[in-house]
Amino acid sequence: MPQIEIVTLTKAYMIGKDTIKALDSISLKINKGEFLSIVGHSGSGKTTFLSIIGGILMPTSGKVVFDGTDIYSLNQEKLSEYRSKKVGFIFQFASLLPVLTAKENLLLPSVFSQKNMGNNEKKVSEYLDMVGLGDKLDAYPSQLSGGQQRRVAIARAFINDPEVILADEPTGDLDEETETEIMGLFKKMHEEKGATFLLVTHSSDLARHARRHLRMHNGKLLEI
């Protein structure tokens, strides 16, 4: 049984009276531990696709079946648990809470998953170290550069040991060297923890590490 099965997934947005089909009956099977890359033009539907898999955007029709359960048939509580425990999301947009320090931003997911915070303190510094921010524990997002904020968000996505990592252009604002470091981290997580990766990227260097390559085009997903 595939870990994730996407069945004729469609998402239509309404802009005024017009409907825009951002996703057009996409079907896809993903096995546990696979590493997929997705490329595609701006506006082709990549973020929409990842968001629906991550449980943060209702599809218009179709299903996302995770471990045998259609996640959009779950109630909000169970769906929140899915986001909290199964998925690590790296957003295309800035996504840190401004009132919290880097360390606290990393602790936040465990507040919602009700994991023991005490144990996480060590893990938090470890993960911030891994993204090269071991010295920024107490810095607020406003005191970090865009790339540093992005790296905190990456560390946050990993902190709950998710089974699936959804990364939406995670190295968009990082230099080549840092990008290589982050890629090293992804590989490590992939190999050590066996997490499944869906990686949206324009960097061919990053995409190289993937086993399956997909292209999004006008809401359709093509295997390449």
Place this chain on the structure above:
Amino acid sequence: MPSSFLFYIMKELNLFTLSLKNLKRKGFRTGILIFSIALTVSILVFGLSFILSVNSSIKRASDRLGADLIVVPVGARDYAEEVLLETKVKSFYMDKGIVDRVKKIEGIETVTYQTYLSTIQGACCDIPEAMVIVFNQDTDFIVKPWLKKAISRKLEKGEVIVGHESLLNIGLGLMDIDANIFGIRFKIIGALEKTGTGLDNALFMSDENIEDILKKGTSNLKPMDISVIFTKVRKGYDPYQVGRNIEGEIIEVDVVSRSDIGKDIIHTLKDIKQIFSMAIVLALLLSAFLSWAIFSAIANERSREVGIMRAIGAKESHIITLFFTEVFIIGTIGSLAGIGVGIYLFIFLSKGFSIIKNISTNITLTGEIAIALVAFIVGTIICILGAISPIYRLKKIEPLIAIKEG
């Protein structure tokens, strides 16, 4: 150990500490809402304390007055109430012969009378201005219960016993001393317990002293003057009817029945109550509106953050808890501050209100705690009520849309 535990809790990141961080971020706005809640609650506390204390002292006065009917000179009805309920010094007189005429009215069981004199410092007496109540010890049933508790014997000629409050006025160290009253040396032999009525401010002496006082001519009293007649009504008779009969037969008097005591004040109080109620309702509405406006602004500002929190696993209940914790902190601080200010206002500002100044006000501790509790609950609820709809709007947010909108 407990303090280090508390420190740990406060340092730890949880929904409570997160809400504190959020409140601190917009300190001024948080402050405005706290201030508004505090203001509302203080008005509530002050109003309730005021009404409760006036109500209870009127009730106490009529409960503790052992008479069913009070007979006063015609037109002196209000004066009598002022003497009994408030601390006013008043003198009004009628002829002692009326006592026997009242006694003959059908339904009257017992009758006693008192004469009211006022001392004015310097002129006649060496004590501050106070009411002197001269009573007839043979027939008395008004002062007797209090006297019994205080000295368990009758007052001798030349002896004075003081009310609880006038004891404080004259000075605590002055027990067992002599005082010059109406040119006569009296011995102050003790003080009555607190009655919670106007009697607390009076000095009491028996009418065996009247002759001497008249002889000295230091008061405006004339022979055969008395001020009030207290009566008890026989079982089976309607006090109102008996009172009407007295007024019918003796045109020189007015009759106040026990249940009518304080009626005018209660009437005035009703108006005051209405004004207070209106002010309180208005303040509550304004606070609820302010809470709504502020939390609507907060909801708009932070919808992106809510989107992020939802996206990384927050349940609706987490969002609700987080925001209601903020509301609750504001409501709690505001209410507590308001309770403090309200009680302070009542104690210190009330001295400027003649109606409270003259009525002996003493709210019991339980009464004050009950008021504080009510005020606390109302203050917090009003804050919550205003915030409910913005918060519930937040909880329904679709994560991705909210994150992108920011």
